[in-house]
Amino acid sequence: MLDDGKIYFGCGTFKNVYKQLTKNPKVEILALNKNQFMRYDGEVVIVKDDALLEKTREVIPQIMKMYDKNGWEMGLFYLKNGHVEIHGMMDLIEEFDV
Numbered sequence: 001m002l003d004d005g006k007i008y009f010g011c012g013t014f015k016n017v018y019k020q021l022t023k024n025p026k027v028e029i030l031a032l033n034k035n036q037f038m039r040y041d042g043e044v045v046i047v048k049d050d051a052l053l054e055k056t057r058e059v060i061p062q063i064m065k066m067y068d069k070n071g072w073e074m075g076l077f078y079l080k081n082g083h084v085e086i087h088g089m090m091d092l093i094e095e096f097d098v
Contacts, residue, residue, distance in 0.1 A: 027043075
């Protein structure tokens with residue numbers, strides 16, 4: 001989810017991956033689109049913000065209804081000190097810091 005110039009990610013606070021993020025905040029995220037891929041690395045910043053959580057409910061209502069029904073908490077985070085690389089299958093197309 002994009003908000004105020006930051007890309008936010010969500011993960012259930014009950015999940016092992018969330019616990020790993022709190023212990024070791026250095027991550028890399030990989031996204032694919034046909035023959036291109038993006039690597040986005042940085043340090044996790046956990047965010048506790050009710051307004052942002054409400055926006056999350058609007059963006060992914062089905063998932064948030066499931067979380068609410070089960071009493072689960074959605075943990076939100078973004079990456080700081082990030083670097084992005086966009087690649088074709090054999091070449092670097094673009095890179096920048098975020």
